[in-house]
Amino acid sequence: MNDTTNARTGTVTLLSAGPGDLDLLTLKAAKALARAGIVLLDDLVNPEIATLAPQARIIRVGKRGGCRSTPQAFIERLMVRYARKGHDVVRVKGGDALLFGRAGEELAALHRAGVPFEIVNGVSSAFAAAAGLGVSLTHRDHCQGVIFVTAHLRDHSEPDWPALAATRMTLAIYMGMSRIEGLCATLAQTLSRQTPAAVVQWAGSAQERRVMGTLGNIAALAQAAGLGSPAIILVGDAIGEAISLDSFDAHATTLPVLRRA
Amino acid sequence: MNDTTNARTGTVTLLSAGPGDLDLLTLKAAKALARAGIVLLDDLVNPEIATLAPQARIIRVGKRGGCRSTPQAFIERLMVRYARKGHDVVRVKGGDALLFGRAGEELAALHRAGVPFEIVNGVSSAFAAAAGLGVSLTHRDHCQGVIFVTAHLRDHSEPDWPALAATRMTLAIYMGMSRIEGLCATLAQTLSRQTPAAVVQWAGSAQERRVMGTLGNIAALAQAAGLGSPAIILVGDAIGEAISLDSFDAHATTLPVLRRA
Incomplete structure (x- = not known):
């Protein structure tokens, strides 16, 4: 034995x-x-x-x-x-x-x-990203739901961005920072470039950093702010309701809060 | 004052x-x-x-x-x-x-x-439903993500089920039990009726009950089992990987575990 x-x-x-x-x-x-x-x-x-x-x-x-x-x-x-x-x-x-x-x-x-x-079970980082922004993922004035999608596919292909955009739901994109420019450009073929978007790095941790913009400029804003992986990219009209950037911020004393562009 | x-x-x-x-x-x-x-x-x-x-x-x-x-x-x-x-x-x-x-x-x-x-933040019930079934919401053999959608819309209209089905992602449908038959029928116009599906009532609570089937029979199975609101409806090939029904179940001593049809 x-x-x-x-x-x-x-x-x-x-x-x-x-x-x-x-x-x-x-x-x-x-x-x-x-x-x-x-x-x-x-x-x-x-x-x-x-x-x-x-x-x-x-x-x-x-x-x-x-x-x-x-x-x-x-x-x-x-x-x-x-x-x-x-x-x-x-x-x-x-x-x-x-x-x-x-x-x-x-x-x-x-x-x-x-x-x-x-x-x-636990808290997925897109929820923490939304909490940091002070925004519901599914504000009912704007959408009926949210899509959690990984941009990092097994076969190095891309998710079907046009099909995702066609749902008009909030997109919470995981592992997308290495291709943020391309995926935003692809989404902008279906959605308006003015669609609100945000990037939240290290969401829900002491290192959290975030930037808010639009589908048209969020890639450049994130790059300018030096945000990289791991981060959540949020896209959708519901994200435009974010209020933490303009007002109360629980982490304001320790975190760089980047203002809406 | x-x-x-x-x-x-x-x-x-x-x-x-x-x-x-x-x-x-x-x-x-x-x-x-x-x-x-x-x-x-x-x-x-x-x-x-x-x-x-x-x-x-x-x-x-x-x-x-x-x-x-x-x-x-x-x-x-x-x-x-x-x-x-x-x-x-x-x-x-x-x-x-x-x-x-x-x-x-x-x-x-x-x-x-x-x-x-x-x-x-906290744990949303679709995650608890998946835990009860012993299944990932996004098994990478099957999909790139999951859609959380409410079937209960402000204006009593329906979500765009064909657009959601077209993404080929797992669907986690909240507040859908009152219209489960119709929404499954609509989804089955885009997805195979053999697509795995599950209903989990009171997911993540001591009252949890669940039933597993396919898009074609899950409405009837849930009705036969007496499952109603509040429940999560899960649809997608990833859900077919559920293993709790066939083997280990943490709650087996207290919960009715309904077997795959």
Whole structure:
């Protein structure tokens, strides 16, 4: 008998870390971290989250661009291996674990391996971006909903921007900063260049920075302000109702608040 | 001088209560409730949230269909009046305050009145619905994003279902149960009737119930199971990856888990 077969199987918790501010974790997430034995941590997650898991071994498994990344398959094997050794594993993902971020593949791997799992939801960064701007994502004067879309596709193609624009809904674009100029130009073939738009970098964290403009000028404004990844690009008439730029700002003492162009 | 001018102006916190389970509140929300003087509570919010606000006067301001509802304008006046009297007001909204639910109008009212505000994000119920099903909203094998749309429009018209279907993204439909049959039929003019679909009632609460099927049969399955509002309707190929129905279910001991048709 080896140490694997002697132990009970642990569980894996796919845990949503929210946008950065540790206070935006859920109570359920804090409790899961407090009892965690192993924590697998993504790159974009605030590393201070480790302070909430005092008993845990912290393993960084970031996958960001290029060197020193951890392949997805290896992360999945790690989760299964530690659970089979009897550890309660917390797999921490930024934002909400079920929006982008390959939770589907990790859930399938756990399912195949027969490892019990739990999912703890959280705050996705587009919500935090809207909070920073003081704006509803779906002001009913302007739209019936919001589209969360990633600009970073598996096959390096583009989302169908004209189809998205045709819905006339608010667009919350994730991972779009490397192609913001092109995607705004494409959207402007369907939407007015005067459509309100904003970029919020590090939304919901102490490093939050934002700029407000229009579909026609937001790429240039973001570049001029030095905003880059990770950021949310928001486009749509509802975003024009943003009021934080003009008035109250909870973070005004520490954050550069960029005024409407 | 009256009591209004003597006092400092309080703040209003637009607070996201999440989908129901109090453990899905953020740490930030729990802290805001702990120090609240006045709490304005929507109908769909778990009333046990009052236990987190021991110092507060709790005022119910539900707006659900028909009788005994509180008009939106009156809610806005209440917030402003209490803040001007120096109270720290917490306005509690279900899910995330910035998705549907008229936060835009409330923020504008506070802005006009010069009342400082803060927004505390939370978990919207579509995320909780996905967690219950054990599925990513955006499995990258199937789509590039997800659309959050309300079927309940101000002017009693319908969202542009063909335009939404044309995006080939996951649809998370809020407030659609009263017209589920018609909206599924309309979507089936663009999407295959075999497209996976699910209904999750009271997602993320102790009362959660769910049914899984296809665009062609989900309305009948939900009706047969007695599922009604409030519920999330999920449609899209990504939803076909749901695994909770077939295997592990955290709530299996207390919830009726309805099997795939």
